[in-house]
Amino acid sequence: MRIIFLGPPGVGKGTQSHKLVEFLNIPHISTGEMLREAIRNKTELGMKVATQMEGGRLAADEIVVQLVRQRLTQPDCRNGYLLDGFPRTLPQAASLDLGLAVDDEAVDAVLNLTVDQDELLSRLMARAQKEDRGDDNEETIRNRMKVYDDMTSPLIAYYEEQKVLYRIDGIGTIEEVFDRIKAVLEEVDRKKNA
Numbered sequence: 001m002r003i004i005f006l007g008p009p010g011v012g013k014g015t016q017s018h019k020l021v022e023f024l025n026i027p028h029i030s031t032g033e034m035l036r037e038a039i040r041n042k043t044e045l046g047m048k049v050a051t052q053m054e055g056g057r058l059a060a061d062e063i064v065v066q067l068v069r070q071r072l073t074q075p076d077c078r079n080g081y082l083l084d085g086f087p088r089t090l091p092q093a094a095s096l097d098l099g100l101a102v103d104d105e106a107v108d109a110v111l112n113l114t115v116d117q118d119e120l121l122s123r124l125m126a127r128a129q130k131e132d133r134g135d136d137n138e139e140t141i142r143n144r145m146k147v148y149d150d151m152t153s154p155l156i157a158y159y160e161e162q163k164v165l166y167r168i169d170g171i172g173t174i175e176e177v178f179d180r181i182k183a184v185l186e187e188v189d190r191k192k193n194a
């Protein structure tokens with residue numbers, strides 16, 4: 001299965017991705033994680049994206065597309081993958097459609113996780129107390145939400161048109177949300193094998 005997780009900051013993409021890749025035994029490709037690692041390792045790429053990420057802005061499309069392209073050509077992606085946080089702009093989605101995927105196979109499902117704005121803010125503020133993420137402070141969180149609305153939310157209509165978009169209610173316990181995701185993917189699998 002080739003799966004994309006879409007949804008605003010704090011909606012639970014990372015949490016659910018970790019569970020799902022274990023369940024499906026496919027690689028988890030999180031562009032946020034890849035970029036944070038590059039910053040931690042002070043690589044040239046990390047230096048290029050650090051300022052944008054700290055301000056809650058997006059890294060340049062060409063940088064992220066290049067990163068994902070390299071990752072998707074690894075042999076472990078041949079039987080599927082889960083993209084978490086990519087694509088995040090229409091040009092990134094177009095790059096994926098235009099052959100970024102290893103064997104030109106289309107994406108099976110785009111899972112659009114949703115929760116209301118107050119819950120997003122409260123989850124991210126709670127995480128800010130536990131983790132050391134430079135972009136988890138109130139001002140940057142609000143900026144990330146605005147960037148999501150402006151740059152990423154148009155992907156909802158884009159994937160709706162491709163008939164691969166599935167909305168998942170992200171409210172409830174982590175297990176409840178995971179059960180909803182599994183139910184949707186069973187339906188996708190049934191359709192694929194029909």
Ligand code: AP5
Pocket residue numbers: 007008009010011012013014015016031032033035052053056057058059060061064084085086087088092123124126127135144170171172173174177
């Ligand atoms: P990225 O790392 O992708 O961050 P994000 O989209 O802002 O998402 P978060 O990690 O904040 O939230 P999440 O939805 O994964 O939720 P989580 O599971 O952690 O991107 C970071 C930055 O990298 C971007 O701002 C950008 O600068 C750059 N970047 C990345 N990809 C890019 C791209 N493609 N192009 C350009 N730039 C890119 O959960 C949040 C909290 O809620 C956790 O504490 C969790 O424990 C809790 N939680 C989860 N589920 C529940 C639940 N059901 N109930 C209660 N709490 C819950």
